[in-house]
Amino acid sequence: MPRVLAPADALAALTGATDPWLFGVRHHSSACAAALPPLLDRLAPDVILVELPADVQPWLPWVGHAEVVPPIALAAVAGGSVAFYPLAAFSPELQAIRWAVARGVPVEAFDLPIGAGIDDGPEDDGASNGLLDALLVSNGAPDAESLWDRLVEAPAAGADPEAVRGAALLYGWALRADGPARPRDLARERHMRARIAAARGRYARIAAVIGSYHAAALIDADADPRPRLPGATAPVAGAVVTSLQPYTAEQLDSRSGYPAGIRDPAWHARAHAALAAGEPVDGVAGEVLVEVCRHIRAARHPAGTPDAAEALRLARGLAALRGLASPGRREVLEAVESAMTHGEVLGRGRVVARALERVLVGADRGRLAPGTPRSGLAPHVEALVEALRLPGPGEVPTEPLRLDPLRSELDRRRHVTLHRLAAAGVIYADRTGNEDDEALTAAWAPRWTAATEATLAAASLRGPTLPQAATGALRARAAELAANDQLDPAARVAWVAEAAACGLPDLVVDGLADLRGPVVAEAGLVELVAALELVERIAHGHVPGSPVDPDRVVRDEPGAVPNATIAGQALADARDELLAAAVRALDGLQGSTDLADVRALTALTRVFEGAPERLGDGRLAWALERLADEGSAPIQGGAGACRVMLGVEPAAALGERLASWLDAGDVLAGRLQGVLTAMGPQLEGHPELLLPLARRISALDDQAFLARLPALRDGFDVLSPAARDRLLGAVSEHLDGEPIRAELDVDPAALAALAAADRAGEAAVLALGLPWPAPPPPAPVVPDAPIPDDPANTLRARDRWRLLLGRRRRDLPPQTGRYARALDELYGRGRGEGSNRAGGAGGGDEPPFPTVRDWGEELGALFGGHVRQEVLGRAAERGDANAALALDPDSVRPSVELLEQVLSLKGGLSEAQLDTLRRLVDRVVAALVHELAVRIRPALTGLTLPRPSRRRTDRLDLRRTVLANLRHARPRADGPAELVTERLVFRTRGRRAVDWRVMLVVDTSGSMDANIVHAAMMAAILSGLPAVHVDFLAFNTAVIDLSERVDDPLALLLEVQIGGGTDIGRALRFARGRITSPTRTLCIVVSDFEEGGPVGRLVAEARALVESGVKMLGLAALNEQAQPCYNVAISEALVAAGMPIAALTPLELARWVGEQIR
């Protein structure tokens, strides 16, 4: 029958105990650390027993050494497990050891040795008797840690040390009485009781400094109300290695990921210093608040003495309301949040949080006493390197090692160790050869140098074993990136990849959580697909450091307990969420004209293709349908093809659509490119896709075909020459006449050699008795009736296909060959498979046209003026400067696209050519500005003035009121007339028409050309308005101010250099510095919001601008057809920060500006 004591009796028993005298602590406690030395002075014990594993006993003199600067850490490594004991000035254990060492009193580490290998038992069997919950509720504490703060830390100020001891012991007793203890705790207590019993024989006055939880069990073996379960006591194989190392405040903070830390160490250090000096803790709160304000001001946000004073008042008020003598850490944090963050999670909230972190974590670095024996990481690594037969200290470096980590066990261990060393920052081995992650083998050049020694010493701060040092270094790197706002999705994916390569499953699981969290929230489609690929590689066991097979896990020492592999569920969850996020990101693809996006779309669809029941497939089909209907030309094509791949649309339906696009004019080429990029090689296997198109092409008359030829050729150009050859063969099966057999464009001699080599190979394989695959059976011939040629046409169908695919020009009739030659001038040999064959059957046999003029004339003669301009324009787009110069400034049709193309050339032109170009651009710009201004100016004018009104406002128009009511005036007997006011007239709020400032912040990174043209023209139009000052800031990763040139769009456009990355946050910071009157400023950001810089900083900057009163507008990039194209996740974050994002045409933008400044 367990004995149940009343709290008061239990406390009396604990505090009254003298054999041993008990001091129950929490391992980090400023109150206990301050109370312990005076109590020890009073007691003057003969020996002090400290709750540390017996293994660390040899280190205790070095821990208590007078020259040690805390924080330091004791570590004990046994097998795969590491026990870690960080010791700070506010650790009671450190105070006890110091006290003992200084006075020459023996001090013993009397806890169970680390190697005893006690099973931890079930984490929590839930058998709480409700005591703890009741205590939590009655003290208003959310968790046990806060309860300790309430009961022990907060009342410690000015209290007698004995009272602190009593409070701590009572807390421990309550925690222990709440429920049964775990087997490991019971075994430890048994051991400690035995050690106490042994000490009784040698010493008279014994003091024990233990966790307050254990106190009761040390004086009374029956204090535990539960029958004892034997712990599994199989000692761990291998020696226990202990070490003592310096430590840092950042590591001590429990958020750093290091074990046995505490939140906000600097707070505890300050509180300890105040308590030990007998000063009020109240002063600490004041100090901390003043410093937080200083850090906030350093980040250029207002926070002054009034804020600090209010926060302190609030903290004290809360303390008083909660019955505390002085505010504790919790009260200070609450006060800061209320009085300083202004309810902002972003923007100011981030600044305040960072200031708090800097003040409360601190930057203390510990130091060991001189002469402390060497321990920790360096000896560990030396042993490891020797075991792996890698060069150690003083050894001559070997040849570069080629490791095959997926096949050889030794190589896998070496591979992981080299990765871990690199991650820990130890300079030891360079990776030579290619860095491709997909490669099966990797070459390394390991070498033990002086740099290795030096970097090892630095890395040893992070832990006594290599995995721990690598873990610490990787965590520190993530923290540093986060502090500099550089932890973007790409960096996170790279980080997880590195953790996986290092075989650190804990980190990988954390990283996977990040992939599910921040990455999903911020990344664009491309990054999401990259993250998906990484997850799939890990899941398939292709990352040597992170195998899926538990037997292949890399261990540090022989016999060590293997690490767990990464839980399959974590991978599956991450994959599901990445998939869902990728589907979500499709919305932003609508206006993209980049074929890379089509490829990403296709890759994503493939993931779903084989598994129709995957989560999110419905959403994908829904998104694809929208993209197929409303997307830009390539996206429409790509989405249509993806729908066929998903099986939501039959191939025949897409085929009919493909055929109908022949009449779609400008978008034909783009849509074809989309379909072909997505389906590419599969097209040959789907005759139903191509046949409708083939029928239409045969049916067109010559003129109509030639008008569409450049677009068709442009569309099919995305296929490689070899693919086009095969396609030609496949199509010709269905046309009149002999099918066109795909010929090999290879020298016959070479062909013979190749065939001989093949046969030799076959013979060799057969000689070894291996099976040789039989040739695949010939594909069944489709018995369709061939598509007839229209006899009225000169151009036969097969020749038309030769022309539009740009293959087999030699087989064309001479007259038709001219068309092919004129187009080949533009498209050349093509890209990809088959493009570099000698003597190809494609274009390029004849000499090129001598000049662009000749070419242009030929084009004009063959196809007509419209096609001539189109083809030359395309040539200009492909970088042919001469083609642009051949365009006639006077007759050219002004369009934004043409302007873009021409502008893209300006970098590579001579001054004379530039002059011609300038005339062309000038004309186009003038025409466009005129056209736009005619539409836009009315939207901007028509400002209103104050008007009289009968609606009640706060301004009475006295003059008009008197006038309106004069007829009701009555003379009064006592003199002045009385006016009975029947009608009141008020003034409406006048709208001021003084100057506004419009800042156009324009992204000039790649693929933003059309938007720059629009922005430049808007700037010119706006700057022509009275009372509007226009700033034009162009940015990629740098910002330039082009405000001087806003009235001259030509100069502006010639000044802007397209290209580079995107750092919107930096541009906004620059803009913020230039704003003088925030409430009268409009800040318009034109971008695709594919932020390359840190997203957190971008959002914070946007928030800061909005808070200051600037009217923000994000203009999502539009392509020429005014379809938006932008990063969905980042835009949503910005909208949440108060910056509306819209895709507006120039006219709509003008209306918005008009509404704002009216």
Added chain:
Amino acid sequence: MTAVQAPPPEERYADELAALAAWDGGLRPPGWALTPRAVVTFVCGSRGEALGGVVISEKFVGDRALVERCVVTLAGERGLLLVGEPGTAKSMLSELLSAAICGTSRLTVQGTAGTAEEHFRYGWNYALLLAKGPSPEALVPSPVLAAMQQGKLARVEEITRCLPEVQDALVSILSDRRLAVPELGEGGMAFAAQGFNVIATANLRDRGVSEMSAALKRRFNFEVVPPIAELDREVALVRRQAEAAVARVGVPLGVDQQVLQALVVAFRDLRVGRSAEGWAVEKPSTVMSTAEAVGVATSIGLQSTFIGGVEPWRLLPGYLLGVVQKDDPKDRGRLLAYWDGAVKRRAEKDALWKGLLELRAVIEE
């Protein structure tokens, strides 16, 4: 007197207030009707304990520390600004606080875009003004001015809906604690009596709001009122309020606990963008407040009682779509994604969710 729909808390809880005033005789801040401790108890309840003979009911379901901070703020120099998403009981909290601290919650300015400066300062009885010139009799005090003169709490609802110029009228009142009426000449200065302070509420993230100026922000302590953290408490609250709502028309709430729970779970998932199991969920642009959940539960209850024919749970997807899809057509896609993700996964284990999954077509069309 006819029964009012929502009596102010000082009337509804008059007995509790009286009991608390008698129970805690501790030090009160100048001008306060109760001690800070008693105010916190009034708002958060006495956990079943009888104080002065009366058990204080729990009125605000939320963090006690938040209420403590509010109370301490109001005893100081700054105003209290309660911010949070719509439907998080900010206004109720402000009413409770002012009823407990100064005995009235009636000195209220309800902020709209049409709120003028006179609602914060003072207006005139124009007939009297024109007839007799500026005089204290012709002055019409605003609720804020009245609160200053009486030493009570003024409440400003939805402060961010007022235009920024109008909001800024509060800046000098809060910092100088006085209000000048230049028309009245020398004597035209109103000074705040002890006990005066301002409680404002705001949705910082709602549409159609004006930003607050930095000067005004510095005169307030901000408290973010979060949505209810625990599922069980939210389900209980939704049940309680929906029952009260259908009780007004005199019928019981015919929605069982499981359906109610599914409803609240769906609301919470879509609100925080993460499901109860930790899966990512796409957040719609609409606000998924507890108040809306009560509305849906009430509607489902009323429809199944008065119209009938359909089991209550079958109505859930339709109502959910109605809440989610307000003005952004993309929100329908987001709800679909929720069905494709979280609902589909739950359907593997739970019959009710399986049934809901089969109703996916309701959302699709």
